[in-house]
Amino acid sequence: SALSSAATCLYIVAVLLVLNWRLALATLVPVAGIWLFTRSYTGRVLGWHRATRARLGDLAARAQESLSGLAVIKAYGQEEQEAARFRKLSEEAMESAARTARARSLFFPAVGFLGFAASVSTLGLGAWMVVRGEFTLGGLVAFRSFWWPLMTQLNVLAAVGDMLQRAEAAGARVFEILDAPDEMADAPAAVPLRVDRGRVEFRGVTFRHPRGSEEAGLRDVSFAAERGEIVAIVGPSGAGKTTLLHLAARFHDPDEGAVLIDGQDLRGVTRASLRASVALVCQEPLLFAGTVLECIRYGRPDATRDEVLEAARLACAEEFIARLPLGMDTEVGERGAGLSGGQRQRIAIARAFLRDPRVLLLDEPTSSVEPESEAALLEALQRLMHGRTTLLTSHRLALVRHAHRILVLQEGRLVEEGSHEALMRRGGLYAAMQRAQDGSRRAGASPAGQEAAFRAAPHST
Known part of the structure; x- marks a missing residue:
């Protein structure tokens, strides 16, 4: 519409110049004034549209936050x-x-008034030229017949300009996200990851969080997890456990050192091949709105229904799914709101089973699970970890004591390493955590209370 109107305006101006160039030039002076007025308006209104969109965004965010926190x-x-x-x-x-x-x-009324004023002045000037014999009456009639379409097209252009300003303001916040640089882009010479054994190695890794973050980074952390080995990472809150898993998934790159899988630096492999070989189960499983089938199939969109059912069986989710109104075709709601914490976590585990990764990352997988679901969840986790290189973080030391190896982090440093029995004999940080948690469990304390008890307990590193 805008291009058509602009082309029409140019054509009409050319015709007016042919009919009478002096009257045409006099006519274009108020037209130029309309253009300048429109330009000034659009420049100012863009800022106002953006401010309105920002206020509406704040309003929507507040409404969403209030609804999600209604109980609090x-x-x-x-x-x-x-x-x-x-x-x-x-x-x-x-x-x-x-x-x-x-x-x-x-x-818009101002544009209309300026157009009307320009029309009257053009008619008056044309009549004066006819009286003086400088223009014919027929020529003036023809001139006027082209003048009104010109004003109509100018009004269309003004309306389109206003619409474009509103559209630009509405899309500005979206484009801020779309245009954001990809901080973890593939290197120019990146190659597909070739996974054979699934050996994960941290080699002198140091990672510093952005200024203002309370979570500790990692400082010169080195270890290796062999194929099929379960390596548990424990430590106080903020010790760097989740950071370690995020580096293994290459959500971040280390500032120093390297993270390798089967000897290949993750910075030199393509993200698609890395993510195809790694599965992450988070402490707060996120399920997108859709059916149970779609949520599990998110791990591998081309999976058949039978493969999804088998993944659900391995994740100990088959029984509760069968009790749902429509089984696999039951809608779970936004963020899985129609399911309990344990049910959401088992669907997340089924999603990981379906992906069949060589490397498994488990971040506090039992933290949001109700007690009656914990036994089924632990059984599913044991199946999932079998034969896979697993990095596991948890505050529940009962979950990690059977790991092949336990890494103890404190303020981003690896301070202890060994089996549960060896670390207990050493009597250091891990043993103090275990004693504090055992004592708090006997007293009926929550996981937060258990950690507070650990912090108050004497220990050596």
Whole structure:
């Protein structure tokens, strides 16, 4: 529409110049004024549209946050305070939108008035030229017949310009994300990862978090996990356990040292081949809205229904799925809201089974599981870890004591390494954690209370 209108305007201007170039030039002066006015308006209104979109974004984010935290709001009696915050954001959004609407309501009538004024002045000047014999009456009629289509097309261009400003403001925040640089892009000479044994090695790895992060990085960490070996990583909160797993998945690159799989530096392999060989099960499993079948198949979209059913059986999820209203075709809701924590975690494990990775990363896999589901979950995890190189983090030391090897991190450093029995005999940090957790468990403390008890317990490193 904009290109067609612009082309039409150029054609009409050319015709007007042929009919009477002096009258045409006099006509184009107010047209130029309309163009300058439109340019000034669009320059200002873009900022107003962006401000309105920002306010609406803040309003939507606050609404989503309040709805997801409704139980906390009610528990602390903050309904009125949250309503006041939402009302304030609503008023700001409304005022911003009203300011933009006021500007638009003035702009288009102003353009129409300028066009009408230009029309009257053109008619008057043309009549004066006819009286003086400088232009014919027929020529003036023909000139006027082209003049109104010109003004119509100018109004179309003004409307399109306003629409483009609104569209640019609406898309600005989206394009900020789309245009963000890919920090973990494949190297120019990256090659596919060739996994044979599935040996994972950290070689002198140091990683520093961005300034302001409370979580410790890793400092000169070195170890290797052999094929089929279960290596557990334990330590206080913020010791760097999750960071270690994220480096193994190449969500980050180390600042110093290297992370290798079967001797290949992850920075030199393609991400697609790495992710095809690695599966991550997080402490808070994320299920996208859809059916149970779709959530499990997310691990391998081309899997058949029978393969999905087998993965669910291996993950000890078959029984509870069969009890759902539509079985595998039951909708789980947004973020899996229709399922319990243990059920969501078993679906996440089934997703990992379906992917059949050579390297398995488990980040606190039992932290959000209700007690009645823990036995089934542990059975599923044992099956999943069998024969795979596994890196496992957990605050529940009962889960890690049967690992082939345990790594103990403290403030980003690897301070102890060995089996459960060897570390207990050593009497260091791990033994202190185990004693504190055993004592807290007997007293009925929560995992958070167990860690607090550990921090208060004397230990040596």
